[in-house]
Amino acid sequence: MNLAEALGGAALMLKSVAFWLFRSKFEASETIKQSVKIGVDSFTVTALTSFFTGMVLSLQMGQSTKNLFNEPLYVGTMVAFSMLKELGPVLTSIVVAGRAGAVVTAEIGTMQVTEQIDALYTLGTNPTRYLLVPRYLAFLITLPLLTVFADFIGVMGGCIVGVVKLGVPSSVYFDDIFTYLEMGDFMHGFLKTYVFAFMIATVSCYKGLNTKGGAEGVGKSTTEAVVVSMVLVMVLDYFISALLVAVGI
Amino acid sequence: MIEIKDLVKNFPGRRVIDGISAEIRDGELFSVIGPSGTGKSTFIKCLIRLLRPESGQIIVDGQDIASTSSEFTLAKVRRSFGYLFQEGALFDSLTVLENVAFGLKYLTDIPKSDYPRIVREKLALVGLKDVEHLKPAELSVGMKKRVSLARSIAAEPKYMLYDEPTTGLDPVTTGMVKELIIDMRSKLNITSIVVTHDLNLALEISSRVAMLYGGKFVEVGEPAQFRQSENHEVKEFMEISHLSRK
Numbered sequence: 001m002n003l004a005e006a007l008g009g010a011a012l013m014l015k016s017v018a019f020w021l022f023r024s025k026f027e028a029s030e031t032i033k034q035s036v037k038i039g040v041d042s043f044t045v046t047a048l049t050s051f052f053t054g055m056v057l058s059l060q061m062g063q064s065t066k067n068l069f070n071e072p073l074y075v076g077t078m079v080a081f082s083m084l085k086e087l088g089p090v091l092t093s094i095v096v097a098g099r100a101g102a103v104v105t106a107e108i109g110t111m112q113v114t115e116q117i118d119a120l121y122t123l124g125t126n127p128t129r130y131l132l133v134p135r136y137l138a139f140l141i142t143l144p145l146l147t148v149f150a151d152f153i154g155v156m157g158g159c160i161v162g163v164v165k166l167g168v169p170s171s172v173y174f175d176d177i178f179t180y181l182e183m184g185d186f187m188h189g190f191l192k193t194y195v196f197a198f199m200i201a202t203v204s205c206y207k208g209l210n211t212k213g214g215a216e217g218v219g220k221s222t223t224e225a226v227v228v229s230m231v232l233v234m235v236l237d238y239f240i241s242a243l244l245v246a247v248g249i
Numbered sequence: 250m251i252e253i254k255d256l257v258k259n260f261p262g263r264r265v266i267d268g269i270s271a272e273i274r275d276g277e278l279f280s281v282i283g284p285s286g287t288g289k290s291t292f293i294k295c296l297i298r299l300l301r302p303e304s305g306q307i308i309v310d311g312q313d314i315a316s317t318s319s320e321f322t323l324a325k326v327r328r329s330f331g332y333l334f335q336e337g338a339l340f341d342s343l344t345v346l347e348n349v350a351f352g353l354k355y356l357t358d359i360p361k362s363d364y365p366r367i368v369r370e371k372l373a374l375v376g377l378k379d380v381e382h383l384k385p386a387e388l389s390v391g392m393k394k395r396v397s398l399a400r401s402i403a404a405e406p407k408y409m410l411y412d413e414p415t416t417g418l419d420p421v422t423t424g425m426v427k428e429l430i431i432d433m434r435s436k437l438n439i440t441s442i443v444v445t446h447d448l449n450l451a452l453e454i455s456s457r458v459a460m461l462y463g464g465k466f467v468e469v470g471e472p473a474q475f476r477q478s479e480n481h482e483v484k485e486f487m488e489i490s491h492l493s494r495k
Contacts, residue, residue: 110341118299119338123400124328124355126320 039142050150054157062166076176079158093196097229108208143197256305267464280451283461289444331401346381391422
């Protein structure tokens with residue numbers, strides 16, 4: 001499949017998602033089910049990733065400033081800045097793309113190769129309405145929430161290393177954060193997650209719907225969806241950051 | 250009634266359906282036979298617009314659906330169809346009860362509280378009971394096919410499409426599915442279209458049989474007429490199927 005064909009296909013899919021989002025009855029139970037699958041089930045791995053990222057950030061920052069200035073300085077500020085603006089949203093998106101994105105592609109792909117998508121048409125519903133809209137909503141609801149948790153857990157991980165390993169009092173650690181951090185810094189990272197969520201949903205659903213060739217095809221689509229999503233998270237991260245910096249967020 | 254006029258369907262590099270015309274009358278059981286890979290499933294998928302034909306007309310109760318782009322028109326016409334997929338196409342994540350009730354939710358205004366009763370009735374009709382709580386992965390191939398049939402008829406369609414209904418089944422289950430197809434027509438008065446490579450099945454259950462070969466219907470007729478056909482492809486297919494012309 002060439003790039004033009006993929007972009008055209010994705011655009012048609014998005015048009016269909018927009019159409020069914022506003023024209024059909026809200027599939028509440030399916031949206032909740034998908035939110036659990038995408039969000040709740042990704043929580044543990046997201047929490048672990050951000051906790052250890054916060055810890056290693058704290059260790060490296062503390063050690064570097066200790067070497068330069070003889071004491072660990074601004075550890076809380078640097079951990080919080082890094083987590084909230086970049087690592088929280090990016091790492092959470094990569095985890096969600098790898099875990100939940102793969103599940104969505106494999107599930108829709110399997111439905112495609114076993115004619116379950118065709119069966120939806122014959123049973124009076126449209127696959128976009130029943131499958132895609134709830135998954136888009138689930139990604140858009142859960143990824144920003146997971147990121148907020150990841151930010152908090154990462155900062156707490158950094159605090160533990162700061163206190164235990166570096167000897168920074170927790171009051172100093174949090175004072176550093178609240179002195180230098182602004183709401184805009186949090187929003188900078190938080191806003192990105194909506195773009196990432198939308199992109200992961202689009203890639204995962206599109207790859208799933210275009211699966212061909214049985215079990216082998218499902219495996220291929222799933223791998224492609226995860227790789228494309230992860231690369232796009234990185235690429236989009238730079239351009240959104242540049243845009244947000246330009247508008248002063 | 251379904252009228253098909255000059256239906257053409259291409260796949261990249263080849264023409265699969267090459268100008269088929271036919272008329273499927275209300276209440277009849279029309280079978281399309283032919284060797285594997287001749288486009289039988291393509292034909293049946295075009296009838297319900299799961300595939301979009303290149304040209305031609307498919308007129309279902311006066312409404313041409315071959316070229317329409319309206320989702321609402323298609324959804325409206327599809328409401329009058331039930332479809333038994335070759336592999337069943339049951340939704341893996343749902344239980345048997347949820348699968349069979351699926352069409353009731355989207356195709357009818359029946360209250361949700363009535364679903365369990367209707368599902369039990371439809372399952373009984375296909376010879377199954379106490380399977381409502383099972384997932385498709387826990388069912389045998391034959392059971393899956395019967396659950397799929399129950400799901401297709403739950404919303405009481407006017408037309409029923411069967412895609413290779415006996416493929417992959419043992420002789421006992423094949424006989425059971427055959428009886429079910431006959432029952433659907435006789436008890437529920439459903440107009441049925443069966444695509445199969447099982448000539449024996451087609452000749453036993455159908456009111457008319459058509460042979461698809463080279464993208465065209467090379468022979469259409471009642472089973473008795475069909476057996477006497479002088480068409481080369483029909484004769485060859487009967488010989489391969491070990492069927493006597495008497």
